[in-house]
Amino acid sequence: MxxxxxxxxxxxxxxxxxxxxxxxxxxxxxxxxxxxxxxxxxxxxxxxxxxxxxxxxxxxxxxxxxxxxxxxxxxxxxxxxxxxxxRRKRVAAMVTKEAHCLDQMISDWKTGKYRGDIVCVLGNHPDLESVAKDAGLPFHWLSSKDKPAHFKWIMEKLAEYDIDLVALARYMQIIPPEMVKKYSNRIINIHPSLLPYFPGAKPYHQAWERGVRVTGCTAHFVTEDLDEGPTILQDVFHINVGNDTAEDVREKGQKLEGNVLSNAVQMYLDEKLLPFENKVVFRPGLSRFLDHAED
The missing domain is CATH 3.30.70.260 (ACT domain)
Structure with a gap:
């Protein structure tokens, strides 16, 4: 039977x-x-x-x-x-101009690491259209100078593509409360610091100026409180104080950001993440069950 x-x-x-x-x-x-x-x-x-x-x-x-x-x-x-x-979950990648996080997500998706699919790339600049097109992904962009119009358009696109998860792949805009509410615990951001340290703008530069010897990046769920959502994953790198420039620090961080964001997306798609009380609990068993059920 x-x-x-x-x-x-x-x-x-x-x-x-x-x-x-x-x-x-x-x-x-x-x-x-x-x-x-x-x-x-x-x-x-x-x-x-x-x-x-x-x-x-x-x-x-x-x-x-x-x-x-x-x-x-x-x-x-x-x-x-x-x-x-x-069903396979549907992911939208939101971008601005930097390609490193989108590149890593596309690579991991193409090699079968995701239990879901990237179905579109949405941006506020046209810079990464070629990256999306080379991966066979639809790319749409609208300037964010008029923020209400931009986010109205974003919400329409997310609905059009029936999106389950939004990945902010270095999308350099603050998500408005109505979008956070609609996609509660379904928007993952990558922030270039070990939150709660150095939130806000230019965190690598902040770390370099403060002379810290270890910093890193954080993948977290987005909430209405900027850079304060529940942490999913973090990774670190060392700063050679006195030798590394601010640009050296930024380059070291970018090497980690794509992997940390993509791994967080993969864990979400594997249904390993359970957010509650501003924390994220890992459920490794459920992913194993899904593999079992597919045998």
């Missing part, structure tokens, strides 16, 4: 007996547990359970209803996702 795989996700305040309660329920309904991953972070219990529904003794509607009720009884959020309902 072929398998019918699904992932049951449970999130809530940590308490005793959660795993036993859900395991007992699925066993009683003739649902086979294929794999399970659980963790507790800052008092939050997170569980992902990969199951086979092929021989279950109730309908899918009943399963969803009873799972939600079970979650309510113990104040837990429950979600059931069926493998055949999953």
């Amino acid at each position: 072929p398998t019918i795989k699904a992932v049951i996700n449970v999130i809530g305040s940590d308490q005793k007996g959660v795993v036993a309660r859900f395991a007992t329920y699925v066993a009683e309904k003739d649902i086979n547990i294929l794999d399970i991953e659980q963790q507790v972070v800052n008092g939050k219990f997170i569980m992902d359970m990969l199951v086979d529904l092929a021989e279950m003794s109730l309908s899918l509607d009943q399963l969803i209803t009873e799972m939600l009720e079970l979650g309510k009884e113990i104040d837990m959020q429950v979600r059931v996702t069926f493998h055949d309902q999953r």
Whole structure:
């Protein structure tokens, strides 16, 4: 008999007996547990359970209803996702003039590292059109001198392409609150410093002027508070104080930025990231479950 795989996700305040309660329920309904991953972070219990529904003794509607009720009884959020309902997520890269982050994203996408697709490149300058076109990607740009008009156009393009994730690949504009709200926890930015240090403009120059010996870059979710969204990934490099120029520092940083941003995008597409309470929790089990489900 072929398998019918699904992932049951449970999130809530940590308490005793959660795993036993859900395991007992699925066993009683003739649902086979294929794999399970659980963790507790800052008092939050997170569980992902990969199951086979092929021989279950109730309908899918009943399963969803009873799972939600079970979650309510113990104040837990429950979600059931069926493998055949999953689709490749759609990514928009937003750019200004620097190509290094877009180049890395395109390279990783082309080599099959993404569980999704870059479907368009949007900019406020025409400079990177050739990069997008060489990758076979549609490129659109509109000047951001009139910011309300520019972001109205951006929102229309994101809707037109049915975008799941926005990657700010050195897009040098502040995202307005209405866009942040619509794409909450779905906009990833790369900032050239180890946030919370050196937020704002010219962070590499700030680090060089302050004589710090280690700095780096940060991939984070975008919120209404500039450069204060939940951190996803960071990487570092050393500054040879007294020898490195400000331009040397910038060049070292750019070598990291593309990888850090692209790795954060990959983790999002692998459904490894769970933002809550201004933090990001990693869920390595879910990506493994998806690979399992595709076997």
